[in-house]
Amino acid sequence: MNPTRRSFLKGGTGAVVASVLGFDLKPAFAQAKELKIARTTETRSTCPYCSVSCGIIIHTIGDKAKNVTAQVVHVEGDPDHPINRGTLCPKGSSLMQDILNERRLLKPQVRRPGSDHWEDIGWDQAIEEIARHIKKTRDETFISTDSQGRTVNRLESIAWNGGCTDTNEFNYLAVKTMRSLGVTYLENQARV
C-alpha cells in the first residue's frame, strides 16, 4: 500500500542515529506498520443484528487464489452504504468475533430420550431420523377435516420457529415446505 514509508524511515532516521556513535544501533525510529487490510479480499455483506442493515465489508486473507482457505481478518463498515456510510455500532464492529468464534457449533449432535449428554451423529443419519420424526408425527396427527366436516388439511402438532437472521430466500423455502406439510404453527422472531 505504502512502499515509500518504510524506506523513508529506515533511510532517514537511521542516519541520524549513526551520527552519534558512528554505527547504527537502530534500524528505524518508527515501526513500519503496514495496513493490515491492504491486500485482503473484500466481500460486501449485511450486518445480521438490527434492522438498520448496515453494509459491512468482510476482509478475508488471500486474494481468492485457489490454494487459500478464506479466513476473516477484519470487518469494517461499508462506506458506500447510504444508511450507515461506513459506521457500525459496537455489535457490528465486533462481527469478526462472531465469525471467528471458538464457541461455534461444528458438528451435528443428538440428545437421545432420557439421556444426560450429547452424542455425535452423522449428517445423513440426523437428516433421516428427523425426516422420519416429521412423517410419523404428521401421519399420526394430520387433520383433514374439522368438526364441522370442512376440509382444513392442517397439521397442528409440528411447529416451525424461524429466526431473525434467516434470509428471505431461506424463509420462502421454509414457508413452502412447512405449508406443504400443512403446518399451522409457523412462527418467527418477527412476532416477538
Added chain:
Amino acid sequence: MSAASDVRPSGATGEIERYTFRERVMHWFTGITYLYCLATGLAFYSPHLYWLASVLGGGATSRFWHPILGVVFLMGTLWMNNFWHRDMEMTETDRRWLDRVEHYMANRDDLLPSQERFNAGQKLFYWLMLYGALLLLLTGFFLWVPEYIPRQAAWVRPLAVLLHEIAALATIGGFIIHIYMGVFFVPGSMTAITTGWVSRAWARTHHRLWYLRVTGSPPPQE
C-alpha cells in the same frame, strides 16, 4: 579499628596491607555496580548519552537491570558500611583537615594534620555515596514500579524523578573526584585497591596515623 592491616613480613620494600581481600571485593563490587548504574542512568538522563544504553544491550535491557543493580549497589554499600562505618567516623582531626583542605589540593600536605586510615575527604565521599545510594534507592523505587502509584498520588512521580536525579548528580560529583584521586592524583591508590598493598612511604605520607598504628610505632608529637 580495622583488624585488616598487616605488615608484609617479607620483601625489601616492606609493603603494608592496606585493603584486605574482602575489602577489595567490596570496593569493586560497589564500584562496578555503581558504574553500571551510572552509565545506564546517564543514558536515561541525557539523549546525548543514550548511546550508552545501546552499548549496554539496549534501552529496555538497561531499564531492566538499572534498578536491580541499583539495589545490589546499595546492598554493597550497606555491606561496606558494616565494616567501614567506624573507620569512617568523622573526628576533630578530620574537621581541622577539612578546614585546610586547600593545602591538600595544593599538595602542601605538610600543612595538614596527619590522617588515620581514611582522610576526611575519603570519609565525606563515603558518606555521600552511602546516603546518596539510600536516597537513590528510595526515589528509584517509585521509578522502578510507577504502575503501582495510585492516580491520586501521581505527584510523587515527577518528584521522585527530580530527587533521583539530584541524588545521582551529587554522587556523580563525588565520583568524579574519587576517580581522579584514585587514578591520577594519588599514585599508588590504584595498586592499593587492586593488590591491597601499599608502600610504607605511601602509607606514611597519606595516612601517617594509620601507618604508625599498624607498624606499632608511637604516635608522633604534634
Added chain:
Amino acid sequence: MTNGWIDIKNTDMMLIMGGNPAENHPCGFKWAIEAKRQRNAQMIVVDPRFTRTAAVADLFLQIRAGADIAFLGGVIHYALENQRVAKEYLVNYTNAAFLVKDGFKLPEDGLYSGFDAATQTYNKSTWNYEEAGGGKSAADAPPSLPPNVAYDAALEHPRSVYQLLKKHYSRYTPEMVERITGIPKDQFLKAADLFTSIRKDGDTRKAATIIYAVGWTQHTFGSQIIRTAAMLQLLLGNVGRAGGGVNALRGHSNIQGATDIAGVFDILPGYLKVPNPTDQNFAAWMKRITPTSAKPKEWDSWNYWSNTARFAVSLMKSMYGDAARKDNDWAFSYLPKVDREYSWAHIWDEMYQGKVKGLLAFGMNGVAIGPNSQKNIDALKKADWLVVCEIYPDETSSFWQSPGITREQMKNIPTEVYRLPGAGFAEKDGTFVNSARWLQWKWAALPPPGQARLDQEILARIFLNVRELYKKDGGKFPDPILNLSWSYTDPNNPSLSEVARELNGRALADVTDPATQQIIKAGQQLPGFAFLRDDGSTACGNWLWCGSWTEAGALMQRRGTDDPSGLGIYPNWAWSWPMNRRVMYNRASCDENGKPWDPARRQVWWNEAQKRWTGNDVPDFKADSQPKDHMGPFIMNPEGVGRLFVPLGGMADGPFPEHYEPFESPIANPLHPKQSNNPVVKKYKSDLDKFGTPEQGFTVVCTTYRLTEHYHYWTKNNPMNVQLVPEMFVEIPAELANEMGITGGEKVKVTSARGTYLAKAMVTRRIRPMTIDGKKVYQIGIPIHQGYRGIQEDEGKVPRTIANLLSPAVTDPNAYTPEFKGFLVKIEKA
C-alpha cells in the same frame, strides 16, 4: 417504517417513544442526529428510563411503562383543542369527514358497542361507516363497508369521525395524562406544545416523525399504541412526507422480510390473509379477503388490494407449479385452513398441553425469548422431538440441561433433541429486508466452519427426505408434499439466487401490459406486480417483491450511491418494496392539487404537462390519476384515505385506541376502573400462567430491554461484547435502592408471579420514582441478555437465569405479541 432511515434527516421534529434507537439502532439514529445538526430539529424522548437516546434529546419525559396511549391521546387532545392540525390533509386524506353508523358507542366505560362478555369478543357491526343516501344492507348479511360512504367535509356532523375522535380524546386531559402516565402536567404540556408546534399558525411546511420500536409493540394493547401514533401523524398531516411518517424500528436484521414472506401463521407471502375453513374454494377465499372500495361517491379509491387474486394465483403457481391449475382450483386444497390463533405463545401453550409434538427451530431461541420461559422449558419436556439449527449452543437446544434439572430428572425427559450446526451470516448469501423495506443482497465471504452446513441445505435435505418417505411409503395427504415445486439446479442445496428469482416471479406464458403494450415473454422475469395475472400465466413467490430481480438483473444487488434530490432517497441502491418506493403514501406529500407541501422537500408531484405523477421518488400512487379525480393517497385502504377510525374487523379491540392498563398493573385504570385491562385479551389457562397483583406484593413495574452492547441471546458468545458488558444487571432507582438498603453491584432477586431473576443491582438516578394516580410507583429495568449458555454463564461468572422467566405470556389481540414491557415484580436482596 413508512419512510426510511435516511429520511429521518429531513425532519423538523422527532417524538421517540417506545424505542431507544440510540442504543438499539445506533447507525440509523445517526439520521436523527443529522436532523438535529442540519435542521435544528427538536427531539422529544418519552421512555420509562433515561436512556442513551434521552441523553441527546432536547426534552425527556419519564413515562410509566404501558401508559403510552394515554400520553399520545393527550397529545391528540391538545392538537385538536389548539387547532394544531393539518386541516386540508385531514379532510382530504383521512376518513375524518366520514360518518359513522348510528349505534356506535365510545368506550366511556371501557367498552365499545358490541361487546360479548362470554366470548370476550366484539360484534363489530356498528363499527362501520354510514352509507350515503341511507341505504340499508340486509340484517343477516356479513357486515361489509358501504361502497358509498356518507361524509361531512365541514367535519361538524356529530357522528363524523372527526367529532367522535374529538369526543373520545376529550377525556385525555393533561390532568388525566398525569394520573395515568406519571408525567407532571407542565412537562406533558411542554412536550405536547413542542411536538404540535410544527402546525402552529396553519404552517404546513414542517414535518414531524414518530419513531418507535418494541417498547410499543410488546403490550396487550401494542397495536393500538401504534395506531394512536398513526392517528396523531394523520391529524398533523405527517404521513407520506419526507421527514414524517410512523417509523417502526424493527429489532432484527430480517424480521421485516420474515413478515413480508409470511413466516407467521396468519398470512401468506405478501400479506395475503390465510384461507379459513369457511373458504371452501379458491373463489370463496378471494371473495372474503379482497376488499371493495368504500368512499364518498365524489372521491376515488384505487383499492390496490382489489388485485388480491392476481397475487394469490401467482403465489400458488410459484409454490406448486404445474400442480396448481385452474381445473384443480389452483391447488387450493393444499393450503392449510386456519380459523384460530396459532401464534407464538400458543405454540408453547399447546406444546405444554402435549398437542405440539415436534418443533423445528432454525436460529430461534424460544426458551430465552420467552415469555414465561419456564413454561417453554416445561413444554419442551413434553415434546417428542426438537430440531435446533444454530451456530452457538443455546438455551432451547439445551433446555434439558437447564438449571435445576438433575441427571435423574433428565431420564424422564423423553424429547429427542437434534442440534445442527448452521451457517453464520458471513457464510451465507441471500437478502434481508431492513426496516426501511430495502431488499439488500449480501455475499458469502467464507465457507461454514467444521461440519456446519448452509441452512438451506439442511432444510432442503430434510424436506426431500420427507418427500422420499411419502413417495415410498405413502401417508396422510401426500399431494402437497409431492407436488411442491422444487426445481432448483441442486435440489439438495438450492441456490438462493434461484429462490430470489422465484420470489420476484416470472411469466409462464407471454404477458402483455394493457397500458403500455409491453410484452413479457414466457420464462422471463417479471418487471413488477402490475404484470401479475390471475389466470396462471405468472408465478410469483411474493408480489410485494416483484420487481426486485427482473430481466435487468438483481436490483437488490445494486450499489448506486447517487442521491440527486438530496433527500436521501438513493433510488439506485438495492431495491425497496413496493416497486422501489422509498417513502410510502408519498402522494400525501402534496396538497390536493399535487403540489408539494414543502417545495424544499419535493418527493413526488403532479406534472400537468405530462399528465402524470413524477418525482424524485417513485410515486406510490396511480401515476395518471389527476388531482381533480380526488383519489385517496392511501391506496392500500379501500377508502383510499388514512384511517383515524378503523371500521369493522380491522382491530380486535376498538376503532379508536383506548388506554388500558397492562395486564399486570399497579393501579386500576383511572378512565374506567371496572374495565382496567384490554377486554379482548385472553389468558392462557395452564398452571404456569400466573399473574401477580400489588396486593400480593408485586408492586414494582418492570420493563425489559436490550443494551447497545449486546444483541438478544447471541452476543453472550462474543468475547468482545462480553468485555463491554460482562454481567447483566437490574436498573433500580436510587430511591428504591435506598429504601431496600441495596447498593450498586450487590446481587438482587427479582420475582414475578412466574419466576425469579438474579443479577447485580445498578443503582441509578436515571429512573425516578413516579406518582401514578396518586400512588408512589417504582419502575425497574432488566436487560435481557443473560441466559444459561454463554461465555460468562459457562464459566460460572454470572447467575444462569433468564429475564423472560419473569415475563407473562399474555398477548396483544391484534398482533399476538406478548407483553414483555410493563409487568409487576418484587425486588429483594439476593
Added chain:
Amino acid sequence: MSNGPLQIKAISGHAGPVPGRDASRDYDVCKLVDVTTCIGCKACEVACLEWNGYPFRETVFDNTYQTMPDLAWNYYNLIRFDEHVAEDGTLSWLMRKDQCMHCADPGCLLACPADGAIVQYSNGIVDFQQEHCIGCQYCVTGCPFNIPKFNKETKKVHKCTLCSDRVGAGLEPACIKACPTGCLHFGSKDDMKELAETRVRQLHEHSSHKNAGVYDPAGVGGTHVIYVLHDKDHPERYGGLPKDPQIPLLVRLWKGPLKWLGNIAIAAGIIGVATHYLRFGPKRAEEETKGEPK
C-alpha cells in the same frame, strides 16, 4: 492528512536533528469529539480493539455502563459515563470518549528518555514505538491526561496511535469511521475547529446549552483531539477532563533547567579535576629512601 509517508518532526530522548522537522507541508490532523451527540454506544471502543487486534481483558460490573474504570494498555479509548444533576434537578448523562489527546506539546514525548520511543509526526500524531520503549513510564509522568498505559508483561507502554497506520495509508482512524452518530469527526485541525465552532454556535442558538464550548487546551499547545462540551467551564464533569492541563512543572524542571545545570556541573567537574591535575600534578608519596620515621 498524510497521503504517503508520515514525516517525523519530534523524537523522544533524541540527540541531534530530526529529519522531518520543518521538512513538510503537512497540515495537522484532528479528531473532533462532539460529546453533545455522543450516545455512549462504544462502537469506537470496539473498532479500536478490532483494528489493533488486542486480546480481551476481563471486566466486572461496577454499577455503571462504563466498560472499565480506566484505559488500559490494550484499551486505547474508553467512553466515560457520568450522571450530572443540574441545580434545577435536570439530569444529564454525560458520555465522553477518553483517549490520547495528541497534544501539540506532548508531555509524554518530553519526559521520555528513550531515543525514538515516542515520535510526533508532522501531521501532529504522537505515536509510541514500542520496540524502542524501555518501559520507564516517564511518559505517564509527563502526561497531563493520564493516558499512557503500561503492559506489565511486555514492559511497554501503549496508547492511541490515532491509527497512524491507517492515516498513513490515507484512511481515517478506526474509531472515527465506526462512530454511528458522527459525534466523532476527522479532518484537518483547522476544519475541525471550524466545525466545532459551528456546532457550538448552533448549541447556543438552538438548545439549552448556552455555555457550550470547544475544548482545545492551550496549556499543552492545543490538542489533536478536540471536544465540543455542553458546558465548557466544567470539563471535569466529563470523567475528570482537566480544566487547564499542563505538563507537570517538575517534569519541565527536570527536563529543562535541571538537565542543563546537571550537564554543566558534570562537565565542570571533569574539567575541574583535569585542570587541577595539570596545575598540581600527582600527589607523590615521600621518598622511600628517607628511612623509617621515628
